Amino acid sequence: MSHIRSGNIQRQSRKASRYGSFDPTTTSTSTAFGYWLGRDGADQHQGKEQDFRCEGVEAIKMHRRGGYNNLENAPQSPLDGANGSAFFDGAAGMINFNARIEGLDAGDKDTLERLRRHLQFFFLDPKKKFRIRRQFPFKLAFQILKIIFLTVQLILFAELRVSHVDFLDETVTVMRHKFLKEWDDERDAVVYPPESGSYAVFSSDGLIEHFSFMVTAYYNIENESFASFSYDTAQPKPLSDDGNILAHEFSHVPPLKLCIDRIADVSIQNDTYIFDISEIKECFSLDFNATEVKAIQKDPMIIREFLKARNVTFKQEDALIISKATVTFNLRTIHFSPASTDQKPECYLIAIEIVFDNSRHSGQVFVKLNTVISYVNLCNGRVLEGGVVSNMSIIISGLDIFVLILCVASLILCSRALFKAYLLERETERYFTRILGIPIEWADRMYFLNLWYVMIVVNDIFIIFGTIAKISIEFRDFDSDLFTITSLLLGGGALMVYLGLFRYLGFFNKYNILILTMKKALPNIMRFMVCAIILYCGFLLTGWVIIGPYSIKFRTLSQSSEALFSLLNGDDMFATFYTINDSNTTINIFGKVYIYTFVCLFIYIVLSLFIAIIMDAYEAVKEYANEGLKVEHSALREFLASSAPPNFDAPETREAFAAHNLLHLGL
Structure with a gap:
């Protein structure tokens, strides 16, 4: 019964x-x-x-x-x-x-x-609380307003961020075309696998020609560029009579800095090479005058004499001595884009580093151009004046301040709610123990902790600091690192704000199936992932060590992981087979067997089991939903x-x- x-x-x-x-x-x-x-x-x-x-x-x-x-x-x-x-x-x-x-x-x-x-x-x-007390749900209202205005703020910031990054990328492209000899448009395109090999020179004469090209480009940068480039100096640019380089006063042009990394000495005694591998770094200041620059333009090889006069040589016998030569200099430019939400002119300092890398001593000297672009207040000795503040800037600033106020208010309310929950939990434990003699379980104590409020507090903190950083950017603190931090804070905060919507969908049994399935499947998924990650790491290290030297997709550990993850999703399979160098037959055969095994094991077994775990959790959740609330x-x-x-x-x-x-x- x-x-x-x-x-x-x-x-x-x-x-x-x-x-x-x-x-x-x-x-x-x-x-x-x-x-x-x-x-x-x-x-x-x-x-x-x-x-x-x-x-x-x-x-x-x-x-x-x-x-x-x-x-x-x-x-x-x-x-x-x-x-x-x-x-x-x-x-x-x-x-x-x-x-x-x-x-x-x-x-x-x-x-x-x-x-x-x-x-x-x-x-x-919140719905039942409102029915009882008829109090306005401030926390819910703040979350709705945050979603609306934060979305608008992110859209405007994304446009500013894209404009800033595009300017940086375009500036780097211009620098490569200006200072790297024979750089073409095909190298600017980002394609995989790349259509051309690494940019390099293969002879001492080629090295001298590239060096001469860089020197003449540096001293002609103000005349031959369509953009507003100037030298990193506080002196104003002298006026040119006819644009001829000889008419320039070179006294205002900062010198180039050349640093050479080399070993101490290589000598030959009794048909034996004797190496003194002590590392030495020498730096030189290269200040050319107008006559020398004109001569270099006519005959690039004459720069050998000018460098020799400054104790710098690039001879054939230096191939085993010199490991790396680095040329550094600074330029300034003005960026102005009426199409952007921020239309004020901005001055940037461009720190350029051109590296001739001979560290492998293979006869192939790799040439790389690196830039660091930062915001400054002066351009060629003149202070930039942007005029009156635009209406768009006022709107953006007002929106930032409003979002900041919303997040501060939301942070205060949710922090207060969490603290009240803590006090209520302590009182409940005290009364249960003192009056009823019943201890409160750990699970019941944790039930007082509303993790949704914790997530709201975290995303409010993210958005507050991100908005402060964004306001700093609006006031001309154009730091690329600050841009990156701002995007991470605002983007992460926005993600958590949108995830917080699931809390309110959870009040409806038909709309919370995603969260319930994830919660149900998560323990089994974590246990399954431990085994899958161990298996994946084994394939990763094996592929990197064995195939790495023979395939551009496995050249580094990170690239190997990216290649395997792409294979796991069925992407670019044929290219992975094709890029394995066939010069070593053993490696070529092993590579094919390796890829076949990985694809069959992970796609047909591991992924299928992973999906089966999720489907099992979904069926269990659906069954519980049909039976009623347990x-x-x-x-x-x-x-x-x-x-x-x-x-x-x-x-x-x-x-x-x-x-x-x-x-x-x-x-």
Whole structure:
């Protein structure tokens, strides 16, 4: 009979949770769980694997003596019989808190009733709280406003960020065309695999020609560029009569800086090379005059004489001595884009470094141009004046300030809510232990921590600091690192804001299937990923060590991981086979077998199992949703369920749940 009765109670409980009815005369108090534990909707309880089918009151008592219901030190109520039957609900085997409360003195009884009402109100969802108190949901309103205005702020910032990055990339492209001999447009295109090899020179004469080209380009940069480039000097640019280089006064042009990394010496004695591999770095200041620059333009090879006069040589026998030569200089330029949201002229300092890398001593000297572009206030000795502030700049600044105010207010409200939850948890633990003699489980303590509020606090902090950095950028602090930090903070904050929408979708059982499936599948996915990552790392290291020297896709550990992950998703398979160098037959055969094995193992087995785990969790969640809401029993949950849910729209309910009828937490 106990089996039949408990089954009827469960069916009534599921029906009540679905249709919103509650009859304390025919239904166990466990039915009230679905009403009072609605703070985060079904996602707090749906999908639990425990099946609390009652197998008789005595069996439940035996099961719970080892858990939260160890009541050896609990004060006995006069209503408790010898066998404790008054303490438990005979039908469901739960603690009869109403009987316990009735047996207490007036002070403790009033305290526990206030505590129960406070807990019940605390765990209600915002909709039910609004129905009871008719208070405006400020936190919800702030989140909606944050989403709207933060989205607009991100769109405007993205346009500014794209304009800034495009300018930097275009400037680097111009520098390569200006200072690297024979650089063509094909090298500017980002394609994979690249259409051309590494940019390099293969002879000492080629090295001299590139060096001469760079020198003449540097001294002609103000005349032959369509952009406004100038030298890094506080002196104003002298006027040119006819644009001829000889008419320039070179005194205002800063010298080039050349640094050579080399070993100490290489000598030959008795047909034997003797190396002194002590590393030496020498730096020179190369200041050419107008006559020398004109001569270099006519005959690039004559620069050997000018360099020799400055104790710099690039001879054939220096190939084993010189490891790297680096030329550095600075330029300044003005950036102005009317198409951008920010139309003010901006002055930038371009730090250029041209490296001739001979560290491999293979006869191939790699040439690289590196730039660091930063914002400065002066361009060629003149202070930039941007004129009046545009209307768009005023709108953007106002939007930033409004978003900042919204996030600060949201941060204060959510931090206050988290602190109140902490105080309520401490009071609940104190009253349960002192009055009822029941300890609060760790899971019940964690139930007071609203992780959604924690995420809101984190994203508010991100957005606040990101907005402050963005305002700093608006006031001409154009630092590329600051741009990067701002984009990370605002982008990360926006992601968490949008993820926070799932909290409100969780109040509707039909819309929270994604979160429930992820929560259900996450433990199994993490265990599965441990094994999959171990297998992946084995393939990664094997491919890098064996295939790396023979394929551009496995040249580094990072590139090897990217290539394998692309194969895992079925991308670029043929190119991976094709790029393995066939000069070594053994490696070529091993590479093909390696790729076949990896693809078959990970695509057909590992990925299929991964999808199966998620589908299994989805089916389990869908089954639970069809059966009704299942809840987990504990002392806190049964205490909440010991009171029948009231009519949320009734005036007496509003009075019962008024602030003065709840616990006073000091806030």
